[in-house]
Amino acid sequence: MNPNILEELRGILGPHGLISSSEELRTYECDGLTNFRVIPSAVVLPDSTEQVQAVVRVCHRERIPFVARGSGTGLSGGALPVAGGIVICLARMKRILEVDLANARVVVEPGVINLEVTGRVASANFFYAPDPSSQSVCSIGGNVAENSGGAHCLKYGFTTTHVLGLDVVLPDGSLVHLGSKTLDAPGYDLAGVFVGSEGTLGIATKIILRIVKRPECVRTLLAAFHSTNEAGAAVSGIIATGMLPAAIEMMDNLAIQAAEAAVHANYPNCGGLLLVELDGPVAEVDALMAHVDEICRQNGAWEIRVAQSEAERALVWKGRKAAFAAMGRISPNYIVQDGVIPRTSLPQILNEIKELSAETGLRVANVFHAGDGNLHPLVLYDRRVPGQEKAAERLSERILELCIEKGGSITGEHGVGEEKKHMMSKMFAEPDLDTMQRVRCAFDPLQLSNPTKVFPRTRLCGDKPGEYVPHPLETAGIAERY
């Protein structure tokens, strides 16, 4: 990078706010998806909105692409640097700026860790609902970029449900306020569009969050089934009775084994494990939990346990939340996917995954947010065996194609990022993607903010968009538009 520009950045950030030596830059070459790596030209560590603005202004003037980064735990390569670009790491902007309990609002900087928000308000019986498994290390800024979910979004919604407003540094360095502490601010819901835009529309430097009153009680039930099909049938039964549990999680035998090896959660060794959590007023939860118990037994559960203490509950969740990392115990390498299907297609897709696994000889462990159809198949492989990595990539891609065929999505919470952008044209028709990019052009006409992510190809902002042409799959009667 041009030394004059580095000098200018150093002037903005001070001597400790700029990283430009090649060995230090290597720390930032990837995020949680480690098979994509790019070394950035520089990394800056701003500690204020003004510094972010000043850096972005330099990027805008010099046409340097930039990528915002939080804790770097993302699983889709969203924070992968762009060659020749700058990484703007927001880890130093980690102040909780305001806690307003009367109105259930907390205002934070983007580097604040997800779990710290709950930590700050727990004594007043509030919590911050979105709970990605990495919540003890991931940042709110990263959650905003990816619209992170978690096990409890079945009932409580996603990051976007809990973000009311944002201060955003636009890709030209100007600062705008989107949304507000009050609801329904006049104008377009640009806060709603910004959340989940994966860093492609600008950088959030202040975020207004909504916190939630902790329910009077939380009960967690663990049920062991002979198979995931039986467990899946129990999930359908629970939903059909009209309950909305706080979470319904499922693990197959391979995932259970891994979790056991890693954290000794004391899970029963079974074909399909269901974890059902209900929360709310005690009287309500007790009545419904009896139903859940009954439904599980009717569908073949041979062991049912209800966590008797907060410690037991925490251990049950620890096993589930450690499931990805636990794969290291049973396989040298793995790919985690994040497909979504309509929940009722669960038995079918599990059989298909089993067939694919048998065909390729690769093991697939399955962990799902079963209530909302979000699958996390973990494709296990050994990089040292020639050809296995490619085969594993092909297999996980095939699983995502199955999700699309069932009317689902290629990502429920991890984001498209770098990893899945080529799948976007399988899920959406060209006019759909072009229309999304109109938003991009309004925010970032020069395409400097995380420019290479999400979309399979960028649309030049001067392009005149064409009219709708049916997707070949539609013409052939294979796919239908919803």
Next chain:
Amino acid sequence: MAERFRPASRTEADGIGEVLRAIVGPEHVRLATEVDAVAGVVPLVVVEPADERQTASVLRCANQAGLAVIPCGGGTKLDWGNPSRQADVVLSVRRLNQVIEHAWADLTVTVEAGCTVAQLQRTLAQHGQRLAVDPLWPERATIGGILATNDSGTLRLGYGALRDLIIGVTLALADGTIASSGGKVVKNVAGYDLPKLATGSLGTLGVITRAVFRLHPLPRNTRTLTIAVGDADAMQRVILSILGEQLAPAAVQARDGNVDILLEGTLDGIAAQESVIKKFGEVREGSPAVWKAREDLWPSSGAGPIVKFTTLPSRISAAAAPLSRFVIQATGIGYARFDGDVQELRAAMERDGGSLMILGATKLDAWGSPGDSLPLMRAVKEQFDPKGTLNPGRFVGGI
């Protein structure tokens, strides 16, 4: 864009009508009259396409011809927003009224924009489900209309707003593009969240042709409780006390010296919550009709307009102080008929971090200030509708 109010010329209308008749069939185009006036502006023609493709074709033709299009559903809130700078074609989605797919086992529905809220709810109820919103005039209001005007209702406290329930949308853009985003599954982060962008955009970015929603089961039991409160401070105290408990009310609102609470769930759960609520005042059984209190503001006589205002829950009593006829939801969204100085009231709301929107055409701007994001909103509009074909001038800041 110049001010282009213009009277409908008969020959012009005939010319447009002919082109549109070729697209949708002669029986679905008619010349507009005084009764079709939208916020005081009389259009040339009213056209009712049969489907998405025809909707897109009508838009493309109008866009090419430089005609302004006013999208329309049930017409219950057609006068919300500012008067149109130009109004040539009223595009009614009345015939796009099918519930396309109620995937009840997956708790989702795909529905066309012209389906009324009540019709949708009746269909969903066959499988014991609902779209958890209670907007104004559900028998006539359409799905496209409640989305465009962002009218969620009181259940928002318990179930979220339309923006939280919509999971997919299909838009027909001014240039005839048909674009879908989101999807049919409740959890999905692939691509930009255009369902949220469309919600509350008053038809200025595209015509919503269909939407996909996540659904909720119909409640096993419901009970409405009402607590009489003496003054605005007591009203706020009761609301904050309820919100401060570990309860799960589906809705809470204040009106006419009363606070109403809607409880849903098992009988045991409702009874337990009721016993907590009794701490805050004398509780009596309320009528389910109280949840229609918002609608009662309209027929009421009064010189001033009806306004929607937003405030923080902790500022409800301050917001209510200058108001006489109002309904305020515990989320901080209120409705009032106000015959005082609306601009002064708006200034007070905005100083407090809130906003005020006038529901219906007056001489005043309907929206108030969107703040420093207005240029960005204009840039979005420019990308979606560069010629200003859709509802020109009706939205914030002249968009």
